[in-house]
Amino acid sequence: MKAQRVSLWLLGTVLFLCSAYSRGLRRCLISTDMRHIEESFQEIKRAIQAQDTFQNVTILSTSETLHSIKPLDVCCMTKNLVEFYLDKVFKDHQEPNPQILRKISSIANSFFYMQKVLQQCQKQRLCHCGQEATNATSIIHNNYDQLEVRSAALKSLGELDIFLAWIDKHHQGTPTA
Numbered sequence: 001m002k003a004q005r006v007s008l009w010l011l012g013t014v015l016f017l018c019s020a021y022s023r024g025l026r027r028c029l030i031s032t033d034m035r036h037i038e039e040s041f042q043e044i045k046r047a048i049q050a051q052d053t054f055q056n057v058t059i060l061s062t063s064e065t066l067h068s069i070k071p072l073d074v075c076c077m078t079k080n081l082v083e084f085y086l087d088k089v090f091k092d093h094q095e096p097n098p099q100i101l102r103k104i105s106s107i108a109n110s111f112f113y114m115q116k117v118l119q120q121c122q123k124q125r126l127c128h129c130g131q132e133a134t135n136a137t138s139i140i141h142n143n144y145d146q147l148e149v150r151s152a153a154l155k156s157l158g159e160l161d162i163f164l165a166w167i168d169k170h171h172q173g174t175p176t177a
Contacts, residue, residue: 032114034167040103041160047100049158052151059143059155060162065136074170076129079118080137081163082111085156088144092153104157 060066060081069077090108095101121127144152 032110032117034164034171037107037110038161038164040106041164044100044103045158045161047097048154051154052158054147054151054155057143057147057155058159059140059147059152060159065139066162066166068132069136069170070130070132071170072128073130073133075118075121075127076133077136078167078170079115079122079127080129080133081140082115082118084137084140084144085160085163086111086115088141089153089156092149093157094150094153107160 066077086108090104090111093104095104118127122129144156146152147155
């Protein structure tokens with residue numbers, strides 16, 4: 001009887017710690033107003049996607065890349081994709097329309113802030129990076145590298161809604177600032 005109570009107590013403690021750890025991962029992204037990013041993207045989405053000449057090619061959504069990410073790797077994958085957009089997509093995209101450029105700059109600034117928060121989480125070891133996140137990131141980079149740089153940047157920018165929807169799904173219940 002005592003052994004059963006100890007086992008139940010240990011199980012409860014483990015579940016509590018896992019739950020606390022999982023909430024800690026979600027805290028890595030709570031400081032960004034995702035609604036603002038989504039609204040900024042929705043205002044430019046049609047114009048960006050209309051420029052895309054490779055309608056049958058995808059960068060983010062091939063082989064269910066994002067859907068295979070385990071909950072423990074969500075923070076890492078979010079960090080990797082934020083860095084992907086900052087290091088490649090926003091830098092490589094050349095936008096002649098100043099109104100669209102302002103919206104893209106606004107989104108990029110939000111991503112810079114998210115990057116800072118996520119890097120801090122990783123330093124505090126709250127952001128686990130497993131093999132699935134590493135593989136998915138490699139697939140996305142390979143998909144990007146298969147296109148000419150400007151086309152890849154435009155394609156990735158047009159697919160930003162896929163990433164934003166993924167963030168919404170995997171960071172539900174996190175308050176935004």
